[in-house]
Amino acid sequence: MKKFKLSLTIALLIGCLAGCEKSSTESLAENVKRIELTGNLVTYQAYYHNVLEYEKKAGSGITHMLEKDRKLFAEYTGTIKYGIDLSRVKIDVKDNEIMVFIPKAKIIGEPNVDKDDFKSENFIESKDGFINKNPITADDIAEAFDQAQTDIKENAQNNTELLDMAQKRAKAIIEENIKQFSGISESKYTINWEYEQ
Amino acid sequence: MEEENRGIEKNDVNQTKKKRLHLKKLLVFLLVGVIALSIIIALMPKDEERIEMKVKSSLVKIIEKSDLETVNITYNVIAKKCKEDDCDTTSNNIGDFKYVVSCKGTITAGIDFTKVKIDVDEENKKIVVEVPDAIIKGEPNIGSIKFLNGNNVSADELPNARKLCQEVTKSKSQEDNQLIPEAKAQAITILEEFYSQWIKAYDPSYTVEVK
Numbered sequence: 256m257k258k259f260k261l262s263l264t265i266a267l268l269i270g271c272l273a274g275c276e277k278s279s280t281e282s283l284a285e286n287v288k289r290i291e292l293t294g295n296l297v298t299y300q301a302y303y304h305n306v307l308e309y310e311k312k313a314g315s316g317i318t319h320m321l322e323k324d325r326k327l328f329a330e331y332t333g334t335i336k337y338g339i340d341l342s343r344v345k346i347d348v349k350d351n352e353i354m355v356f357i358p359k360a361k362i363i364g365e366p367n368v369d370k371d372d373f374k375s376e377n378f379i380e381s382k383d384g385f386i387n388k389n390p391i392t393a394d395d396i397a398e399a400f401d402q403a404q405t406d407i408k409e410n411a412q413n414n415t416e417l418l419d420m421a422q423k424r425a426k427a428i429i430e431e432n433i434k435q436f437s438g439i440s441e442s443k444y445t446i447n448w449e450y451e452q
Numbered sequence: 453m454e455e456e457n458r459g460i461e462k463n464d465v466n467q468t469k470k471k472r473l474h475l476k477k478l479l480v481f482l483l484v485g486v487i488a489l490s491i492i493i494a495l496m497p498k499d500e501e502r503i504e505m506k507v508k509s510s511l512v513k514i515i516e517k518s519d520l521e522t523v524n525i526t527y528n529v530i531a532k533k534c535k536e537d538d539c540d541t542t543s544n545n546i547g548d549f550k551y552v553v554s555c556k557g558t559i560t561a562g563i564d565f566t567k568v569k570i571d572v573d574e575e576n577k578k579i580v581v582e583v584p585d586a587i588i589k590g591e592p593n594i595g596s597i598k599f600l601n602g603n604n605v606s607a608d609e610l611p612n613a614r615k616l617c618q619e620v621t622k623s624k625s626q627e628d629n630q631l632i633p634e635a636k637a638q639a640i641t642i643l644e645e646f647y648s649q650w651i652k653a654y655d656p657s658y659t660v661e662v663k
Contacts, residue, residue, distance in 0.1 A: 302634035427517035435653040
């Protein structure tokens, strides 16, 4: 009788452990699905202190005769955000294997250039003509500001180092969240990463 | 007959003794169990401590994997070289200077995450992660330089212009009130994004503020 009881207990214990193990792997897929994959994930905010080179060409026609091309230089600061589109992240779970696709990082939103840097007292200008003037006007300053915004955006879009870093950081955040949401020990699953090039 | 009765009585006494011994053993066992359980409960971290430990351990991992301790900042400046020893450096006229140079540089800032503070407000269900201020590390790194009124400048001036760039970048970055907060903001941005997801898995009733 004692032997029967012992065997029954062991059998129940093994059965429970097997059941628990099965439910943990099944719940992995369910738990991982809880990670929100909407909107943008900002992973890097770059601060730029830049030099703007703006050129104002001399006008054409008789009224602009003897006008000189003008050059305007200014220092300005701005920020721009990098990140990934979370809706393009794909997370698939098969048994104990999690496959994650991370899209390329991109610029999130528009650059934020400090307007206060665009004051005439902060500019350095090339000499104007003696006879017919080609002055730097408020319109030129507004155009210079737009150019600064475009410069920051283009620089950021071409900065592969920062784009790679932003993608790497997205991976780090998603990895930590998978660990948090998985509900089981890290040793019980593996994550395979695929990066968009 | 009498001997038989004595034998039965002796057996009863022995069994009663055995039962008492078992009962004593059971009581001692229970007592030890209760004491051990009390010690374990006493040593177990409270909810507040537990969540703080979780925030800390996840913070360490995210810092390591995201290279948050070092921030490289593009820092380009305009440096002006006076024609003589003394001149008005605030002048807007490029012709007032021997040369004006555009310097492309980078500044490295660092954040010491060992000084991060984590406060758990159980009542308001809020976790506050306070990131320390960034500090500028080392000297600026000057890359390319460009003379803005360059056609008239001799190539021999290049080493002097580079030295000027180094000095001006350093002084401007030290006076830049936005630089340190922006370097810190870079770390805050990623930590905010991370914890906004993280807390949903841990306990959605909590909010996390990173500052």
